[in-house]
Amino acid sequence: MNFKFKILDFRWLVLAGMVFVLCGAARKEEVVLIGLVAPLTGDQAYIGTGVLQGAQMAVEDANAKGPLFGDAKVELLGLDDQHNPTQAVLAANKLAANPDVMGVVGHFNSSCTKAASAIYHEGRMTQITPASTNPEISRQGFDTFFRICATDDVQGPAAAEFVWSKLGAKRIAVMDDHTTYGKGLADEFEKKFKALGGTVLRRDAITQGEKDFTPLLTKVKSVNPELIFYGGVYPELALLIKQSRKTGLDAPWMGGDGIFDVTLIKLATPRFSHGTYATMLGVDPHSLPSAKDFVARYEARHGEIGSFSAYAYDAANVLIEAIRRAGAKDRKRVLQEVRKMKDFQGALGVVNFDEKGDAVGRSIGVFKVEEGKFKFIEEIKPA
């Protein structure tokens, strides 16, 4: 029930933001806009809302500190891409056409981020994705693209490394959900795991939104894997875990950041999800001293922190800081400032971008579900 009001809150916020913009124009007080695009409705609205709230807090923090330059205030303009690349492109065009928008935090899903990146590039607008981990996006060579999270080519191999050397599993199965994200992650995992000398007994794929995986799991059970790696998001994994236990397949499951959400445990029940591993880009925000303040404030206001809220917070802060340094409403100068940014102190640690725009030095955390919670067990430094 709480959620209802949160959504309403956000609608009012956006509306209030727009009214502010209008009033601002009337009062000649300068307003700088930051776009935020994420799935705010549709099947992934739960993550999008967490992202929006994280970025919103960064904007509020910035305004509390005073004007960015002159009397300029910053406002967040939240748009919905419904986890749909077509909508993502529409939203991107809307933002690029608005001269007040200096940059965008988004999008969430790799497919959307990729589709929109060309439009931002054309509009010379800085784009910082808080969550899209597909490595292909930054390989397109757009100088306007940045990402605050690690990529699957870091996450997948780190997971493979962990499975091979820490868990000592040699014969495993790999599964994905047919999405840009899930398949990318599973591919990178499989490549590294094979390079280390491991055997991948089966490689399967499922369809998002599907509910019954028993036929597939019965087949996976027959090859008897020591572990099953899953590239995808948690709603399907919850069902996979549950149904695998019911078909007598007892191997532990492992996934990437897309499964890192307490709802996984709720859906799969603590008993069945016990022993599930997840890699997360960066460590648990709860365990980071630098994120303590943000996490506490976030949770006091919105309840349990979403897995990407802190990333959105950091992304928005980088963008705001760049606008502050640029000291003017000028997209090109903001972009230059983001490019020049060194050792930015974010809630999740120090932010530096490489020449492709990817965050460097982001370590990968490995978590294990124990007693109904994700417990941080290992930090893997990037090679």
Place this chain on the structure above:
Amino acid sequence: MSLFIQQLLNGLTIGMVYALIALGYTMVYGVIQLINFAHGDVFMVGAYLALTLIWAFAAVVTGAPFWVVLTALLLFGMAGCAVLGALIERVAYKPLRASPRLAALITSIGVSFFLQNAVMLIYGSKDQSVPEIIPHVRFEFHGVSFSLTQCVIFLTSIALMVFLTWFIQKTKLGKAMRACAENFEAANLMGISADRIIRVTFVMGSALAAVAGGLFGVYYGSINFHDGYLAGLKAFTAAVFGGIGSIPGAMVGGVLLGVLEGLGAAYLSSEWKDVFAFVILIAILLFKPSGILGENLPEKV
């Protein structure tokens, strides 16, 4: 062999759920030739109503026997969805009865979006976990296992189908429904109130969908406001498969679709599981547009 039987049983279970939803499609189509695309979402609302009742039960009484909770949640879902179905018919379709059929079809898609987003706003966008109310009992037989939940789905579905067949064949209201399906205007001239029959059709279809929703939630243990989409599409396929407008056709179509899907996923590729359902739909439309048990030719949608 045990794998085959196991997949057959799993397929039958989900097929029963498809059949219950497909009945709603077929009944509405039979009477007013409308493909009610909001029907899948009524099913989803049924699942959420069932979940709400489980929450309410958990808050008020503890230790009630599972069949009490189960009966209560199914009845509650049925009542809620029956009202919802009647309301949808009254608000969205009745004003359009004289309009071209396409208008009502598109309205049904609008109703579908409305229901999805309403549920998202009320219950939140995250998947909701449905507590396990049916005890975890399994019957093992030569490597084939069958759970109590599956048993419940079987018995409930079969009971409802028997009841529906009796209702349609033997009662006055059922006879009136058949008359309307056969010739709407002639039935009207014979003094059958069309409004009433259409309302009854929506109420019954929605109540069946609610049972399917409740059983679905209990079986899979997690529900999402988006679930009505795929389930509705599959059930629609099942209805066409069996012959849209035909009640036994929807039952047979649903069960067959579930079984074919299960076996296809097991022996061919699970990646293409949904593809089977839609390949079946295309094949039926190409080669036998009236479906396996249907008589009247379906209209183009």
